[in-house]
Amino acid sequence: MSIHTIQYEGIELEFELIRKDVKYINLRVNKHGKVVVSASKKVPLSIIQEFVESKTLWIITHLAEIEKIRQNLPPTGFYDGKTLYYLGKPYRLVLSKGPRHIEILGDKIHLTTTSTTENALCDEYLLWLKQQAYLKFEEIMDHIYPLVAPYGIKRPTIQVRNMKTLWGSCTTEGNAIRLNLQLMKSSEDCIEQVVLHELAHFLYKNHGQEFYAFLSGLMPDWKERKSKLESKFKDGV
Numbered sequence: 617m618s619i620h621t622i623q624y625e626g627i628e629l630e631f632e633l634i635r636k637d638v639k640y641i642n643l644r645v646n647k648h649g650k651v652v653v654s655a656s657k658k659v660p661l662s663i664i665q666e667f668v669e670s671k672t673l674w675i676i677t678h679l680a681e682i683e684k685i686r687q688n689l690p691p692t693g694f695y696d697g698k699t700l701y702y703l704g705k706p707y708r709l710v711l712s713k714g715p716r717h718i719e720i721l722g723d724k725i726h727l728t729t730t731s732t733t734e735n736a737l738c739d740e741y742l743l744w745l746k747q748q749a750y751l752k753f754e755e756i757m758d759h760i761y762p763l764v765a766p767y768g769i770k771r772p773t774i775q776v777r778n779m780k781t782l783w784g785s786c787t788t789e790g791n792a793i794r795l796n797l798q799l800m801k802s803s804e805d806c807i808e809q810v811v812l813h814e815l816a817h818f819l820y821k822n823h824g825q826e827f828y829a830f831l832s833g834l835m836p837d838w839k840e841r842k843s844k845l846e847s848k849f850k851d852g853v
């Protein structure tokens with residue numbers, strides 16, 4: 617066993633190298649937070665170091681998770697392999713190093729970046745999610761708004777905010793509705809319910825009987841959609 621280090625974006629990362637009869641190179645982070653690499657004797661050290669460097673993002677996010685487990689904190693971080701909900705479906709987060717780029721391929725969300733901290737990674741994801749949210753919420757407005765147009769409601773502008781407690785809110789003066797970015801985790805039928813709810817507030821300010829009768833008339837299953845949203849998609853990104 618020998619100890620080596622690599623540098624990544626100013627971060628020094630130490631790893632233990634064990635030479636043994638493995639096919640090529642194996643890398644793992646053990647439960648003590650040590651990076652352990654095993655490699656065949658045939659693989660030169662420079663290749664091993666390059667390999668470890670290419671896995672830095674994965675290593676850093678795993679180390680952060682292990683540190684949380686050791687401190688008895690819940691593993692709520694933003695790490696490679698995390699499950700992210702996007703429009704009601706689970707995706708696996710895949711982190712890799714390179715010029716910033718995010719895309720969904722199959723059941724994976726690929727986030728390529730040079731950022732290394734969990735906070736920076738999460739911020740980049742949220743920034744992308746917000747761009748998607750503006751597009752998706754407008755698209756949902758396109759098919760929900762015609763339901764309320766006959767009642768003289770003007771089509772409002774949409775603002776997206778990452779909020780802790782509210783799914784949505786509306787300002788009748790500014791003719792705008794504000795939707796929670798967290799809605800992007802839920803399915804479209806749930807988002808439609810929130811959009812209709814906020815639109816209805818342009819006719820009825822309070823949650824009175826008339827308000828709910830109006831909702832039920834236009835969307836008979838709004839209650840089921842609301843409870844689905846609240847039971848399934850409550851926790852933050």
Ligand SMILES: [Zn+2]
Pocket residue numbers: 813817823
């Ligand atoms: Zn309301």
